[in-house]
Amino acid sequence: MYRLAASADVLVQNFRPGVVERLGIGEDDIRCHAPKLVYVSVSGFGAKGPYVHKPVYDPIVQAVSGLASVQGGADDLRPRLVRTIVPDKVTALTASQAITAALLARERAGEGQHVTLSMLDAMLQFLWSSDMGGQTFIGRTVPQQRAAAFNDLIYSTADGHMAVSVMTDTQWAGLTRALEQPEWLEDPRFSNPALRDQNFDDRVSLTQAVLNTNSNAHWLQRLDAEGVSCAPVLTRGELIEHPQVQATEMIVHGEHPVAGAVRQARHAAQFGATPASIRTPAPGLGQQTDEILTELGLGKTEIADLRAAGIAGETD
Numbered sequence: 001m002y003r004l005a006a007s008a009d010v011l012v013q014n015f016r017p018g019v020v021e022r023l024g025i026g027e028d029d030i031r032c033h034a035p036k037l038v039y040v041s042v043s044g045f046g047a048k049g050p051y052v053h054k055p056v057y058d059p060i061v062q063a064v065s066g067l068a069s070v071q072g073g074a075d076d077l078r079p080r081l082v083r084t085i086v087p088d089k090v091t092a093l094t095a096s097q098a099i100t101a102a103l104l105a106r107e108r109a110g111e112g113q114h115v116t117l118s119m120l121d122a123m124l125q126f127l128w129s130s131d132m133g134g135q136t137f138i139g140r141t142v143p144q145q146r147a148a149a150f151n152d153l154i155y156s157t158a159d160g161h162m163a164v165s166v167m168t169d170t171q172w173a174g175l176t177r178a179l180e181q182p183e184w185l186e187d188p189r190f191s192n193p194a195l196r197d198q199n200f201d202d203r204v205s206l207t208q209a210v211l212n213t214n215s216n217a218h219w220l221q222r223l224d225a226e227g228v229s230c231a232p233v234l235t236r237g238e239l240i241e242h243p244q245v246q247a248t249e250m251i252v253h254g255e256h257p258v259a260g261a262v263r264q265a266r267h268a269a270q271f272g273a274t275p276a277s278i279r280t281p282a283p284g285l286g287q288q289t290d291e292i293l294t295e296l297g298l299g300k301t302e303i304a305d306l307r308a309a310g311i312a313g314e315t316d
Helices: 002-006 019-023 027-031 058-065 067-072 086-109 119-131 169-178 182-186 193-198 200-211 216-225 236-241 243-247 289-295 300-308
Strands: 010-013 038-043 113-118 154-156 161-165 229-232 251-256 260-265
Touching: 010 086, 019 027, 027 038, 038 086, 058 067, 058 086, 058 119, 067 119, 086 113, 086 119, 113 119, 154 200, 161 200, 161 216, 169 182, 169 193, 169 216, 193 200, 216 229, 236 243, 289 300
Parallel strands: 010 038, 038 113
Antiparallel strands: 154 161, 161 229, 251 260
């Protein structure tokens, strides 16, 4: 491990706090062998506090971070999990951004550093600007999150579902024209964005009743013509074939040596000077062990000894 670290730019570990120190590969242990290394420690709840000892998975962080309560819709309603691993993914994205920043700092100052990140911290940062606004101002009573309709901005139509989002007075006027409901402009409940938010359930109910009368295609054309933000709700299968996804060539095809023909999402960020591409499939377990150990200067006998001792696993 010391030899691997000495030749690496970044080391990432996500054991519970204290484990790497017991193994002799903590940040202090590694630093003397790799002074310029960016050492990244990711944990569930951080290095101190009553939850440090807990094994942590995505649903646990959804619960503690407030995300499950946000998804439930109100403080007095049943919390709900988001059905994809949001904390896992947000933590990974936060870590990758932090690693990039640490590498840039190393280029400028010539020094490595220890980056620590918890899943809970990543989620609090992620949620604060949009869902924790009521907790911002110290000294004020924290309001209870009021209930909102579960079809929040997702509406059914005669043949499917669609999202419609109206934020400005101009968009609200466009909605009333597209839905042929001019009297809504004179309704005092909806005369400005703040009142439309306060009367959210009434606004959604009226909009839903009209959208039920015709198809997705009909309303998408009408709303788009009036400058109202709208889009169809796509299933996972429909998404792959959608014209917008095909136009951006976001889904790429390749050949996997075991699985055969596969498709996957390309890199989202596109670099003008250094284009990113998916050159090879992810390696199988142990597939590149010999290659990596050879790069470190180990001979065939040493590698065989590591395998015999159970330190290096068998290749697939």
